Amino acid sequence: MVGVYLKPTNFCSVGCEHCYLDKALKADKTVMSRETLRQTARFIREYADSFVWKEPVQIIFHGGEPLMMSGSWLEGACEVLEEELPDCRFAIQTSLMPLKEEHIPFLKKRVPYAIGSSLDWTFRTVKGSASAYRDAYMKRVELLRKHGLQTAVTLVAAKEDLPHAKEIVRWFFEHSLTTVQFERFIDVSNSSPHLPSNREHSVFLTEVFREVMRLFEKKGDFMNVRIFRDVLSGVLEGRPCGTYGGSCQSRLITVEPDGKVRLCPNRASYDPPCGSVQEGFEAFKNSRERLHWILRQHLQNESEACFKCPYASWCKGACPIAPAKVSDAEDEDCGGHKVFIDFVSDFARKKPKTAAEYLQACLTGRRLPQHC
Numbered sequence: 011m012v013g014v015y016l017k018p019t020n021f022c023s024v025g026c027e028h029c030y031l032d033k034a035l036k037a038d039k040t041v042m043s044r045e046t047l048r049q050t051a052r053f054i055r056e057y058a059d060s061f062v063w064k065e066p067v068q069i070i071f072h073g074g075e076p077l078m079m080s081g082s083w084l085e086g087a088c089e090v091l092e093e094e095l096p097d098c099r100f101a102i103q104t105s106l107m108p109l110k111e112e113h114i115p116f117l118k119k120r121v122p123y124a125i126g127s128s129l130d131w132t133f134r135t136v137k138g139s140a141s142a143y144r145d146a147y148m149k150r151v152e153l154l155r156k157h158g159l160q161t162a163v164t165l166v167a168a169k170e171d172l173p174h175a176k177e178i179v180r181w182f183f184e185h186s187l188t189t190v191q192f193e194r195f196i197d198v199s200n201s202s203p204h205l206p207s208n209r210e211h212s213v214f215l216t217e218v219f220r221e222v223m224r225l226f227e228k229k230g231d232f233m234n235v236r237i238f239r240d241v242l243s244g245v246l247e248g249r250p251c252g253t254y255g256g257s258c259q260s261r262l263i264t265v266e267p268d269g270k271v272r273l274c275p276n277r278a279s280y281d282p283p284c285g286s287v288q289e290g291f292e293a294f295k296n297s298r299e300r301l302h303w304i305l306r307q308h309l310q311n312e313s314e315a316c317f318k319c320p321y322a323s324w325c326k327g328a329c330p331i332a333p334a335k336v337s338d339a340e341d342e343d344c345g346g347h348k349v350f351i352d353f354v355s356d357f358a359r360k361k362p363k364t365a366a367e368y369l370q371a372c373l374t375g376r377r378l379p380q381h382c
Contacts, residue, residue, distance in 0.1 A: 051094035056291035106150040175217035212349035239372035256326035
């Protein structure tokens with residue numbers, strides 16, 4: 011799969027503590043022009059054709075906030091993209107907060123099974139209230155549900171969220187939000203006081219995993235958590251999956267509203283571009299910035315500790331921009347979150363049937379019958 015984060019605009023009026031865009035970019039209301047969109051379509055086609063095997067292409071409308079654009083603009087963008095990429099798939103990642111009825115036809119036609127939304131637990135508020143914000147978020151979810159649509163939820167855990175693991179899991183179940191990802195808060199500048207350490211994030215994931223497995227065993231309740239799938243795929247099958255395995259820098263691109271091309275969207279405020287759609291694919295292909303990051307992921311992402319790690323064959327150092335080494339004496343964990351993987355591995359040894367059933371449920375997307 012070739013992944014393309016397509017950013018119609020960087021503008022966003024929703025404040026997220028974990029946002030990778032600086033304030034100036036989030037305030038920029040520049041919108042991708044139709045000509046840049048056509049150049050982007052041609053660029054993506056050449057990019058996809060550059061792989062030895064024909065690769066399916068998924069275009070993720072991203073931002074900023076893609077729902078700042080009208081439903082008609084987004085539908086028109088899909089039509090332009092399909093002229094060059096007739097078999098591409100579409101998805102969207104949004105805060106949901108700007109969602110309106112007029113977006114629904116686009117969502118139902120283009121991304122009925124690929125609506126991703128982000129949820130903050132502590133820092134996003136309405137009139138100073140995190141609870142009021144969550145109520146507002148759920149109103150948008152209910153609008154989707156009224157039209158037969160669902161959303162997969164991503165929660166990026168800040169330091170202040172860490173003590174609330176069980177509460178968060180139960181809230182998700184109470185609101186029937188059961189396709190979830192818990193992402194690592196990554197601040198490229200390392201300047202946020204809310205940034206958890208590797209160990210802190212591992213402990214948070216462990217508490218979430220413990221609660222999800224407890225409910226899965228006790229009630230048959232199933233929450234499809236992507237990082238749990240990824241780690242269990244590695245632990246049980248030795249198979250790289252998701253964040254683990256080391257391919258995102260060579261199989262993922264981000265196209266900015268002005269046509270500049272980068273790799274990881276998290277570095278949009280910090281890295282120089284790897285070219286632009288206007289300059290063409292060859293300039294991007296041979297960009298020193300792009301080659302630097304591919305080299306870093308494939309040859310430099312693994313530390314000396316990785317070579318002694320039992321998970322090295324499928325982890326590959328995990329995310330290349332996550333903090334790879336301990337940041338201080340108290341942070342005794344790596345960017346792959348070995349502390350968490352150790353816990354999952356131990357759980358799988360003690361409860362192999364539960365671990366295997368949960369992984370199978372994640373892979374099929376189906377809740378299993380109650381099994382206890």
